[in-house]
Every structure is written in structure tokens, then in C-alpha cells.
Amino acid sequence: MTQHQNETAASATVDDAGHDRAFGALLASLSDCFARSESRETFARMTRGMLMELEDVNCWSLAEAIGERGPHRLHHLLSRAVWDEQAVLKRTAAWAVDLLDDGDGILIADETGDAKSSTDAVAAARQYSGSVGGVDLCQVAVHLTFATSAGHCLIDRRLYFTKEWAGDDERRELTGVPDELCFASKPQLAAHMLRAAHQQGISASFFLGDEVYAGRELRTACRELGLGYVVGVRSNHQVTTPAAKLSVTQAAGRLPKRAWQRMQTGAGQKGIRDYDWAMIEVTADDTPDGHDRDAGTSVLLVRRHRYTRTVSYYRCFAPGPVTLARLVSLVCRRWRVEDDFQDAKETCHLDKGQVTCWNSWHRWSVITMVAYAFLAVTAALERAAQAGRNDPAEADLVPLSSHELLRLLRALILPPPRRDRPHLLWWSTWRRRHQHRARLCHRNWHTYADTTP
Incomplete structure (x- = not known):
């Protein structure tokens, strides 16, 4: 009986033919973004290759896995081929939003860093990134996630330049950074993506971010676009209450005991998470020109850990009335972007691009x-279908994750990496010849450098 139930549940969960058609349809919808059919075909093969099970991922290993005789086509696709990568990203975002949108979408911004070994890579500099564990040589990019109750995925990104890097004309020229681009802070990059999403017709009710994205300029941009926001703020952030202008720490300290409410914020491995929450009315300081200063609801949301008493603060605005429960749910949903970073890096190699130039970085991403x-949208649709079937055979199954779906796709849909003997020997010879030539070039350069006055 158990074996029969397992087979029934598996057959209901795995629509391999449907997934294959959906992937093909998505790639076909992007076809007119490419000037040549060769580039379009290479893009499709490389995109499928990103989902293959490989020990290491770069243009060499991808080219070998998808059956190329060298990495030259992939290098050409990333650097010199004529195709509109921004149009590809916009159409993919529209496809994902259309399938995930439930009428209550939210946009979430956050940055992630990829460690680098050289400053030759575009925008690589010593800078802070939580994903690399502090200050290190890395590239940092701000990403935008679209999330609903059905699922979530990354829909846009902007590469971040430090002020020093942005002002280095020599490095900008070497890496092909467009002349019109200048330094922009992370909140400004997030605002650019919010405006681009709005122009594209992506509808959302709120913007979420951590303390990095709590500046007045970005909050004003949200209100101009008709978005509410919930952003973390630091303990010294100043707010104006009906009583006085205070830091958020001082405002929370004046709360009476009856103002706190204990609410569940989800379930973890150790059980239900409970926090104490309070909401304080504050005066908005980010009203756009031409907007009613008294319109909407502006509050400070305070969260207190029930055991450690650690306090966190969130500045919030809603175009209309808003409940404490609604704001608490939004705070909890901010972590969707962190899930996207982790899954995109582990399953699709978002952080593995060994590229140095502007074009190559954007096209790899x-x-x-x-x-x-x-992967993310297909997994979300499978979860929705599973919930809608209400099949007793699926009652004791956890929802399908992106990682589990990828295992099934690799087994049932995706072509396996090419591993026949002639192909492996060809690539072994190619790598050794390339490495030999590179070694000679380095030696000749050092000899020239040592003998030239």
C-alpha cells in the first residue's frame, strides 16, 4: 500500500513533458532578442547547461557538458554577440510575474556579493558583503525579487560600483563600462529597478528592504510609484511622533505594556516563532511633491524577541489603512530575497561567473x-497544483522545493552532460594545449619585463 501511494504521489508531482514544453516555450519567447540564430541556439543550450549537474561551472565546463568543441561560442555569446540581454531579462520577468501574480505582489531589494581573486573584474573592490562574511575583494549587485503567496523569483539586478571604482577611468575603459554610467548608491539602484518594474507594468503593493534601503530618497520614490513600504531602520533613526521628535529607541522605550502584542511569525525547525510587536504612529517625512501630506498610514513597527528582548525597528507606510498583522506578515516575507539568492547560487550558479567585463557580467547574470x-516558477506552480488536488497520497509530503524539482528535471528532462570517451579526450587535449600556451605567454612576459629598462 505504501509503495502504491509513493508511486501515485510521484506520478502526480512529476509532469516532465509539461515542464519540457514550458521551458521550450520560455526560450522560444525570447528568440527575437537575438540578431542571429547561432547566438539564440547557443543561449538556449547554455541556459539548459546551467541546470545540469556539474562539479564546477564556467564557460569551459559548460561548453564541455553541452557538447561544444571549445568554449569559444560561449565566450562570444557573453562578450561580442549581438543580442539584447536587457530585453531577455524583461520578458523573463514578465513571464514569471504573470504566472505568480495573485493580486498582492511585493517587491524586495537586497544585495549579494561574489568573492573575486583580482581587481581586473568589473566593479571588483574591497567592500563589505554579508554573503562573503565581511569586507573582502568582491563584486556586489543589488537584486529585485517579486514575491506573492504562490512563489517568488529574481526579476532584475544592478551591478554596484564603489565611488573609487566608478571614478577610475582606466579600469572603466578596460572592462567596457558605458561612459554615461556614474556612481549610484545601493538605494538609488533599487529605485531605478522599482521605476523600471513600474514602467514595465509590474504591479505590486509594497516594497520591502533592510536598513540599507531605508533612506528618505528611496522611500519617497516608493510613494511616487504608489507603493507602500516596510524597511528596517537602525536604532538611531529619528522619527516624529505626535508627542515629540525621538530616536526609534526612545520611542519604543515609551511604549506601555499594553501596547505589545505577541504574534506568530512562522514555524522553524525548533517550533513556532513568536515575537512581541508594537505599532507607533509617526509623521511622514517622505511625502513627494504634489502629494497630500496626510494621506496614507505612516507608522513605526517595533519587534521584540520574547526571550532575549532584542529589539528591531521598521519604518512603514501604506497608501491606505493597514493592520498590525499585515505589517508583521510583510516583515516575515522580506526573507524571500535571501531564499532566492541561496537557491539561485546553489542551483543556477548566479555567483560562478568567471567574467571580467561589463557585457560578460550582465549576460552571465x-x-x-x-x-x-x-525553476522557481515551475516549482511554485507544482506546489499550487499539489494543494489544489488535495490528494490523500500527497498529504504526508512537504511542498516541492526548487532543489527537489531540479533533481527530477536532471533525471527526466535535461540532457545529461556529454561524457563519451572521444569527447572527454578531446577536451583533455584542448585544456592541456591551452594551459601550455598560457604558461609560455606568462614566461615570455616575465622575461620581457625583467630585461626591459
Whole structure:
């Protein structure tokens, strides 16, 4: 009986033919973004290759896995081929939003860093990134996630330049950074993506971010676009209450005991998470020009850990009335972008691009985001279908994750990496010859450098 139930549940969960058609349809919808059919075909093969099970991922290993005789086509696709990567990303975002949208979408911004070994890579500098564990040589990019109750995925990104890097004309020229681009802070990059999403017709009710994205300029941009926001703020952030202008720490300290409410914020491995929450009315300081200063609801949300008494603060605005429960649910949903970072890196190699130039970085990120959008959206649709079936055979199954779906796709849909003997020997010879030539070039350069006055 148990074996029969397992087979029934598996057959209901795995629609391999449907997934294959959906992936093909997504790639076909992007076809007119490419000037040549060769580039379009290479893009499709490389995108599928991103989902293959490989020990290491770069242009060499991808080219070998998808059956190329060298990495030259992939290098050409990333650097010199004529195709509109921004249009590819916009269409993929529209595809994902259309399938996930439940009428209550939210947009979440956050940054992630990828460690680098050289400053030759575009925008690589010593800077802070939580994903690399502090200050290190890395590239940092701000990403935007679209999330609903059905699922979530990354829909846009902007590469961040430090002020020093942005002002280095020599490095900008070497890496192909467009002349019109200048330094922009992370909140400004997030605002650019919010405006782009609005122009594209992506509808959302709230913007979420951590303390990095709590500046007045970005909050004003949210209100101009008709968005509410819930953003973390630091303990010294100043707010104006009906009584006085205070830091958020001082405002929380004046709360009476009856103002706190204990609410559940989800379940973890150790059980239900409970926090104490309070809401304080504050005066908005980010009203856009031409807008009613008294419109909407502006509050400070305070969260207190029930055991450690650690306090966190969130500045919130809603275009209309808003409940404490609604704001608490939004705070909990901010972590969707962190889930996207983790899954996109582990399954689609968002952080594995060994590229140095502007074009190459953006095109690698687009290819990985297309692969991840398909994976994340397909998993979300499978979960919705599973919930709708209400099948007793699926009652004791956890919802299908992106990782589990990828295992099934690799086994049932995706072509396996090419591993026949002639192909492996060809690549072994190619790598050794390339490495030999590279070694000679390095030696000749050092000899020239040592003998030239």
C-alpha cells in the first residue's frame, strides 16, 4: 500500500513533458532578442547547461557538458554577440510575474556579493558583503525579487560600483563600462529597478528592504510609484511622533505594556516563532511633491524577541489603512530575497561567473536568472497544483522545493552532460594545449619585463 501511494504521489508531482514544453516555450519567447540564430541556439543550450549537474561551472565546463568543441561560442555569446540581454531579462520577468501574480505582489531589494581573486573584474573592490562574511575583494549587485503567496523569483539586478571604482577611468575603459554610467548608491539602484518594474507594468503593493534601503530618497520614490513600504531602520533613526521628535529607541522605550502584542511569525525547525510587536504612529517625512501630506498610514513597527528582548525597528507606510498583522506578515516575507539568492547560487550558479567585463557580467547574470526563473516558477506552480488536488497520497509530503524539482528535471528532462570517451579526450587535449600556451605567454612576459629598462 505504501509503495502504491509513493508511486501515485510521484506520478502526480512529476509532469516532465509539461515542464519540457514550458521551458521550450520560455526560450522560444525570447528568440527575437537575438540578431542571429547561432547566438539564440547557443543561449538556449547554455541556459539548459546551467541546470545540469556539474562539479564546477564556467564557460569551459559548460561548453564541455553541452557538447561544444571549445568554449569559444560561449565566450562570444557573453562578450561580442549581438543580442539584447536587457530585453531577455524583461520578458523573463514578465513571464514569471504573470504566472505568480495573485493580486498582492511585493517587491524586495537586497544585495549579494561574489568573492573575486583580482581587481581586473568589473566593479571588483574591497567592500563589505554579508554573503562573503565581511569586507573582502568582491563584486556586489543589488537584486529585485517579486514575491506573492504562490512563489517568488529574481526579476532584475544592478551591478554596484564603489565611488573609487566608478571614478577610475582606466579600469572603466578596460572592462567596457558605458561612459554615461556614474556612481549610484545601493538605494538609488533599487529605485531605478522599482521605476523600471513600474514602467514595465509590474504591479505590486509594497516594497520591502533592510536598513540599507531605508533612506528618505528611496522611500519617497516608493510613494511616487504608489507603493507602500516596510524597511528596517537602525536604532538611531529619528522619527516624529505626535508627542515629540525621538530616536526609534526612545520611542519604543515609551511604549506601555499594553501596547505589545505577541504574534506568530512562522514555524522553524525548533517550533513556532513568536515575537512581541508594537505599532507607533509617526509623521511622514517622505511625502513627494504634489502629494497630500496626510494621506496614507505612516507608522513605526517595533519587534521584540520574547526571550532575549532584542529589539528591531521598521519604518512603514501604506497608501491606505493597514493592520498590525499585515505589517508583521510583510516583515516575515522580506526573507524571500535571501531564499532566492541561496537557491539561485546553489542551483543556477548566479555567483560562478568567471567574467571580467561589463557585457560578460550582465549576460552571465541574465542566463542564470532565466534558468532560475523557470525553476522557481515551475516549482511554485507544482506546489499550487499539489494543494489544489488535495490528494490523500500527497498529504504526508512537504511542498516541492526548487532543489527537489531540479533533481527530477536532471533525471527526466535535461540532457545529461556529454561524457563519451572521444569527447572527454578531446577536451583533455584542448585544456592541456591551452594551459601550455598560457604558461609560455606568462614566461615570455616575465622575461620581457625583467630585461626591459
